[in-house]
Amino acid sequence: MxxxxxxxxxxxxxxxxxxxxxxxxxxxxxxxxxxxxxxxxxxxxxxxxxxxxxxxxxxxxxxxxxxxxxxxxxxxxxxxxxxxxxxxxxxxxxxxxxxxxxxxxxxxxxxxxxxxxxxxxxxxxxxxxxxxxxxxxxxxxxxxxxxxxxxxxxxxxxxxxxxxxxxxxxxxxxxxxxxxxxxxxxxxxxxxxxxDAGWVSILNREFRPQFHSRGVVACRYEQLRPFHPGRLHRALTSCLFQGHCGRLVRSAGFVRLATRPHITGQWDQVGGFFTLSPLMLDHRLGADDEFLAFGQDLAFIGIDIDEPSLRRVLDDAALSDAELAAGPTVWAGFPDRFPDWSTARM
Known part of the structure; x- marks a missing residue:
């Protein structure tokens, strides 16, 4: 048969x-x-x-x-x-x-x-x-x-x-x-x-790892204000990726840059590799769609992470009160060393 x-x-x-x-x-x-x-x-x-x-x-x-x-x-x-x-x-x-x-x-x-x-x-x-x-x-x-x-x-x-x-x-x-x-x-x-990847579970508040060890840390960073791209680039190259806040094994999530309004970016880091890429355009969201993030929503996994220092470095990269009040016209003039984003197919 x-x-x-x-x-x-x-x-x-x-x-x-x-x-x-x-x-x-x-x-x-x-x-x-x-x-x-x-x-x-x-x-x-x-x-x-x-x-x-x-x-x-x-x-x-x-x-x-x-x-x-x-x-x-x-x-x-x-x-x-x-x-x-x-x-x-x-x-x-x-x-x-x-x-x-x-x-x-x-x-x-x-x-x-x-x-x-x-x-x-x-x-x-x-x-x-x-x-x-x-x-x-x-x-x-x-x-x-x-x-x-x-x-x-x-x-x-x-x-x-x-x-x-x-x-x-x-x-x-x-x-x-x-x-x-x-x-x-x-x-x-x-x-x-x-x-579920660990970083996704962290952002969804569902993070329950089966094993723990002293020094292995996971944390979430949230910030409503956009990042100043110049200060963020400096924070990444001179601090975060130099191990000054601990050893970052994996980080990922969603970001907003002041120079690129109305675009949610994808933050993706593994070891010494980092990419920042466009993910979603605000004006293309449907009636039932939700914003992935209003500001910054990032998950970090690493070894001996100094969480207060990490938060301080990232907070310093966010817009100040005066910068926030100045608005998008002024933001457009901020130095931005990140690669250009192509949004034609989004």
Whole structure:
């Protein structure tokens, strides 16, 4: 009897360390009786993945699939492709294999990789920071498979586990202690429990990390006044990113610059990488839409953050009473060293 084609259960496996990721994917496939599609194949693009899914759907005895992805494939593209209408896939788990022995060094790394875009046959040609790709994998993961923890002292492991938990508070952390260990059972579909990044949970006042450690800090900064772009640029380059307020691992949220009125900007920082980009135009909000932020709404995650100093530095970058009263005509003349924003497609 021919098999009825139903959506196939899929476990997606990501990670920046090739050997550890490959080993975890193989063990998961063997433990659950799933078909393994290695990173060398998924790197070839979405059409290759789609064909593999179609073949498994037609196979009578196939239980599911493990799709291993290279670091060069952005995790948002993985989730988008597997959750797309008609994909034939039921994403049940998104596993990030994490080598905690050098996690903090990886986040601080300035290395770039060339992306493989899933929708163009694997010919990406776009450079991306490896640290940003890694943190995205952690934030999107429903399961964190922790490997190579044996070399860490207890207090070091506690700190790293807390950092991971702050980045991805809803993800399950599984410690892989030997070559035969598997991260755990396949659980309910990913779509029924999409993970919240730590910074999103902080802004939504829903932040409940599973692990804590002395020195690992999360905080929220709110300020109704726009930033003076010149002073904000100086605060970033001469203070915040020099470690004067502690080690910033991750920060993200929404900002307003006085020189760019009526635009909500996206603040996005991982390690030494920072971008400020346009996100929403006020006049294009619908009747039922809400402002993402009236001023500044930012989440910070880091180690030994001096929260009072951080708030003082950011407050000093906001408009003074006199500047606020002067209005947009005067604001337009403020020095602004941030890259220009293109809003044509917003």
């Amino acid at each position: 021919a098999k009825v084609e139903t959506d196939v259960d899929v476990v997606a496996v990501t990670g920046t360390c090739v050997e550890e990721r490959r080993s975890c994917a193989r063990r998961l496939a063997a433990a659950h009786g799933f078909v393994l599609v290695p990173a060398e194949q998924t790197a070839e693009g979405v059409e290759v993945v789609d064909r593999a899914i179609s073949l498994v759907r037609m196979t009578a005895h196939a239980q599911g699939m493990v799709l291993e992805y290279p670091v060069e494939t952005p995790v948002m593209e993985i989730v988008g492709a597997l959750n797309a209408a008609g994909a034939g896939a039921n994403l049940v788990d998104l596993v990030c294999v994490l080598d905690v022995g050098h996690l903090l060094a990886d986040i601080a790394s300035e290395e770039y990789v060339c992306l493989t875009a899933m929708n163009d046959g694997g010919e990406g040609g776009i450079l991306a920071a490896k640290a940003e790709l890694l943190v995205s994998q952690i934030e999107f993961a429903s399961t964190i498979a922790i490997v190579n923890a044996a070399g860490l002292q207890p207090e070091e492991f506690e700190q790293v586990a807390a950092v991971v938990s702050h980045l991805a508070p809803s993800a399950d952390q599984r410690l892989i202690t030997d070559s035969d260990d598997v991260h755990g059972d396949v659980r309910r579909p990913f779509s029924e429990r999409p993970p």
